[in-house]
Amino acid sequence: MQFDSFSSFIAMGGYGMYVWSSMLVTFIGLGALAIEAKWVRRTLKREAQAQQARAQRIQRAKRASTQ
Incomplete structure (x- = not known):
């Protein structure tokens, strides 16, 4: 389809x-999806770091109690 002018486009x-x-509406939805994915990724990263730190504290406490 070809348009004669910008206004007809x-x-x-x-x-x-x-x-x-x-x-x-499509671009707003895609933008919201990208923002939500970034937010979820940041939240999961924080939770994983907290879980890893907790596991390290438990491991240190076990080592300290056996010595």
Whole structure:
């Protein structure tokens, strides 16, 4: 499909409002998904570090109690 001008491209043959609002909703959803994934990754990383630190403390305590 070829457009004569930029305004006809924006109008999309009378379906411009539907097309551009759909694009906006899609990009907002993808942005929210990316932000949520980053937040979950950060949370999981903190939890893994805390669990590893706890395991190290337990291991040190076991070694100290056997000596």
